[in-house]
Amino acid sequence: MAYKKDQGRMARMAVFWFMAALLFYGCLSLYRELVGRVDSLANNLAGRIPVLGLEVNGALLVTGAVFGGVLLLTYRYTERPRTADLLIETESELKKVTWPTVDEAFKSSIVVVLTVAFLMAFLAFSDALLGRVARVILMGRS
Numbered sequence: 001m002a003y004k005k006d007q008g009r010m011a012r013m014a015v016f017w018f019m020a021a022l023l024f025y026g027c028l029s030l031y032r033e034l035v036g037r038v039d040s041l042a043n044n045l046a047g048r049i050p051v052l053g054l055e056v057n058g059a060l061l062v063t064g065a066v067f068g069g070v071l072l073l074t075y076r077y078t079e080r081p082r083t084a085d086l087l088i089e090t091e092s093e094l095k096k097v098t099w100p101t102v103d104e105a106f107k108s109s110i111v112v113v114l115t116v117a118f119l120m121a122f123l124a125f126s127d128a129l130l131g132r133v134a135r136v137i138l139m140g141r142s
Contacts, residue, residue: 008088012078015087019074027067034059 035042041058048055077083100108 008084008091011087011091011094012084016074016078019078020071023067023070023074027063030066031059031063034062 035057038059041062044055044057045061046056054060078087
């Protein structure tokens, strides 16, 4: 399906940046593991990056290459026609939804909290009662 560049832009952008954030977290973990486990990758190669204070070492280069490569693949994936169509349809469906106002959401949340509190009290009472009945049956009068 042919689509315009602005169709589904927000959904595609949200997916891309969410995936980029997950990838960044994974690459931070990869960097720490490489520095901690592979001594040859922890050696300083070219000083420090001034603003970030990171040493330029093999682990940073490997992690940067992984980050850049997977980020490029993520971009290409979100731009595929099949994926783009799905995200365009998702965004159009989200625009059709009638979202509750803040007041409606607040009142609904109060109802949910009160219902959960009532169920908690009922279950606590039932547990205490059944525990007492079981104690009387198993141990006699107490």
